[in-house]
Each structure stands twice: as C-alpha cells, then as structure tokens.
C-alpha cells in the first residue's frame with residue numbers, strides 16, 4: 001500500500017507561505033508537573049524553554065517550548081493547573097511528531113536518559129518512513145520521524161477524527177489550511 005501522496009503540488013506549497021503569512025503558532029495541552037515535562041522535553045527531545053508565565057489569580061502556569069523562537073516556529077504550550085497532577089488523555093489525541101536525521105540514535109539517547117520508548121525504530125507499518133514512539137511523563141506520545149534536517153523539527157500533530165473528508169472540508173474552508181500530504185491509509189478504526 002502506498003505510504004501517501006502529496007495532495008498539493010510542492011511548487012504551490014513553497015510559494016504559498018510567501019503570500020499567506022498565517023501559520024500554526026502552538027498546540028496547548030495540560031500536564032501534571034511543569035518542571036518534570038520541561039526537563040524531559042529539553043533533555044530528551046532537545047527543545048528549548050522559550051518562556052513561562054504564571055497566573056496565580058487563575059491558578060495556572062504555562063510553559064512554551066520548541067525548536068526555535070515563536071516568531072518563526074511552531075511550539076508547544078504546556079498548561080499546569082494548580083494541584084492537578086494527572087489527566088485522562090483520551091483516544092482522540094494521537095501524537096506530536098519530531099523530525100530527526102537519525103531516529104535510531106535519538107531513541108538510544110532518550111533511552112539512556114530513562115525515556116519510555118513505546119515503539120522501537122523501524123519502517124512504519126504499510127510504508128517506508130523510519131519512525132519510533134516515545135511516551136512523555138504525562139503519557140502524551142511523540143513520534144520520531146527520520147527525515148533530512150529541517151528548520152522545523154516539530155512537524156506534526158496527529159489527531160484521530162471520525163470522518164476524514166468532513167475534517168478536511170472544515171480545515172480547508174473554515175481554517176483555510178491546505179492538505180499538504182494525503183495519506184493513503186486511513187484514520188484509525
């Protein structure tokens with residue numbers, strides 16, 4: 001089965017950001033211990049802590065981490081609600097993905113630092129991309145994808161949807177994003 005095919009010609013994709021300055025800024029999710037996650041993401045994934053904010057009157061803190069400044073890079077925004085130490089992640093969230101030139105080496109580095117590798121490196125089922133999965137301290141999954149070095153290593157958020165075409169229509173029409181890569185194998189069943 002084909003791994004996937006570009007849905008939009010790459011020349012158009014390359015030209016598009018020069019005209020349309022909108023972009024994904026961040027994904028926000030809740031964690032049970034901000035410092036524990038910051039330590040894991042900086043030491044195991046190589047992210048940098050970009051900024052923190054604390055809102056005591058609302059009883060929550062945020063931390064922003066990524067592989068570059070927010071002005072030019074997609075980042076994760078962690079939210080810690082005072083006193084809440086764990087969350088039910090549910091089944092809709094799939095994974096974040098980090099691109100790296102050597103998944104095997106990154107997995108060994110993470111394992112040596114005590115990281116939880118939940119899927120060993122190797123070609124993705126039904127395709128050829130080399131991937132691995134790592135579970136973070138709250139249970140969120142990060143996929144490591146082997147790719148040539150890229151200015152944007154934090155390259156994907158996988159969410160499970162109930163109707164792929166319905167979501168594509170919504171994202172194209174309402175959010176005005178474009179399909180950058182149409183996978184031939186379907187969303188989860």
Ligand SMILES: C[C@@H](O)C(=O)SC[C@H](NC(=O)CC[C@H](N)C(=O)O)C(=O)NCC(=O)O
Pocket residue numbers: 094097119123124125143145156158160186187188189
């Ligand atoms: C394209 C790459 O970024 C992927 O994430 S494909 C990874 C692949 N995904 C699925 O199988 C999705 C369906 C699944 N039922 C789900 O709901 O997660 C995957 O996880 N493959 C497993 C493997 O070991 O290769």
Ligand SMILES: [Zn+2]
Pocket residue numbers: 095097143156158
């Ligand atoms: Zn993925």
